[in-house]
Amino acid sequence: MGSQSSVTDRFGSEADMLAPLAYKAAQLLPGAEVMFEVPCTAGIPDVVLLDLDHGAVAARAGKAPLMGSVDVRILLALQVRSGQPLSTPELADAAMVSAAHLRRGVLPRLVDGGHLEAVGDRWQATYTWRSLARKIVTVEAKLRDWRRGLAQASRHTAVADEAWLVLDAHTSQAARSHSDWFEAYDVGLASLSVAGDLTALRSPRVNRARQPDRELLVERAVSLHLQGCVSGPVPRVFGEVLLASTGDDPRLRGAAAGSTRPAAGSPRH
Missing domain, CATH: 3.40.1350 (Trna Endonuclease; Chain: A, domain 1)
Incomplete structure (x- = not known):
């Protein structure tokens, strides 16, 4: 037993x-x-x-998820600036990577995913960040x-x-x-x-x-x-x-x- x-x-x-x-x-x-x-x-x-x-998820509909740490840091950096555009070097500092690394793949990926858009030689988010x-x-x-x-x-x-x-x-x-x-x-x-x-x-x-x-x-x-x-x-x-x-x-x-x-x-x- x-x-x-x-x-x-x-x-x-x-x-x-x-x-x-x-x-x-x-x-x-x-x-x-x-x-x-x-x-x-x-x-x-x-x-x-x-x-x-669910409101934040709905507001982000049609946009690819942020699957990388660098991607998240970039969107958070733009949120801190209240949507004001940032240069590539400024984003690189916020993401703790080189500007060259951003240009090679990260920025194009975020643009293709619907998260970023170019404003001259700077970048801004296409939406207001919400968790x-x-x-x-x-x-x-x-x-x-x-x-x-x-x-x-x-x-x-x-x-x-x-x-x-x-x-x-x-x-x-x-x-x-x-x-x-x-x-x-x-x-x-x-x-x-x-x-x-x-x-x-x-x-x-x-x-x-x-x-x-x-x-x-x-x-x-x-x-x-x-x-x-x-x-x-x-x-x-x-x-x-x-x-x-x-x-x-x-x-x-x-x-x-x-x-x-x-x-x-x-x-x-």
């Missing part, structure tokens, strides 16, 4: 935590779009919760290694308004006894049971993420959403795709082009 309990009262893999996490996402961010594996400047969070600003998300939250899921999970989640505070670590409830006690660590890094802590109960143990303050990094994560998440995808490419670990061992893997319900297939012998659902 004890052996049976030990098998069924905990998750078999971190991928198994994703579906119940997605189901209970409203507890962390009501009304959120739930995304997975969205690359950002702080790694690839397991889960990204996105509170879309496409009112709030963005990252979640890292871990079976038991709370120190590693905290390290990963703490990096995400640079790109998200809130960063959470969610642990298997069966192994969460050690992290609970180190709540001061989570306070120091301002990372939220929650536990998730195999029955699907999500319990917030410590809520983070709303973080002031670095704006270019936050907006890049928002843009990439929105890009996936507009394509009808819920996940970026599912990564390989030691050559294999680690999918959920039981039930559906929500990442495969709509993964972006380039997603990998399960390796031979990996679970399929």
Whole structure:
């Protein structure tokens, strides 16, 4: 009986935590779009919760998403100047790249995407910048290694308004006894049971993420959403795709082009 309990009262893999996490996402961010594996400047969070600003998305209709950090920095620099045109060297300073790099590919890409237009030898945005998300939250899921999970989640505070670590409830006690660590890094802590109960143990303050990094994560998440995808490419670990061992893997319900297939012998659902 004890052996049976030990098998069924905990998750078999971190991928198994994703579906119940997605189901209970409203507890962390009501009304959120739930995304997975969205690359950002702080790694690839397991889960990204996105509170879309539908008005901002509609206002940007027909324009290609901003998929690069330099692109985002340029639009933010123009916003700071209240729409006043900037020269290529001024944009290069704001984006922290060379003017030659901008001329080679970035500026033409932004013009083709409908974001920029030339005004003489200067550049101006074609619209007033608005973030496409009112709030963005990252979640890292871990079976038991709370120190590693905290390290990963703490990096995400640079790109998200809130960063959470969610642990298997069966192994969460050690992290609970180190709540001061989570306070120091301002990372939220929650536990998730195999029955699907999500319990917030410590809520983070709303973080002031670095704006270019936050907006890049928002843009990439929105890009996936507009394509009808819920996940970026599912990564390989030691050559294999680690999918959920039981039930559906929500990442495969709509993964972006380039997603990998399960390796031979990996679970399929």
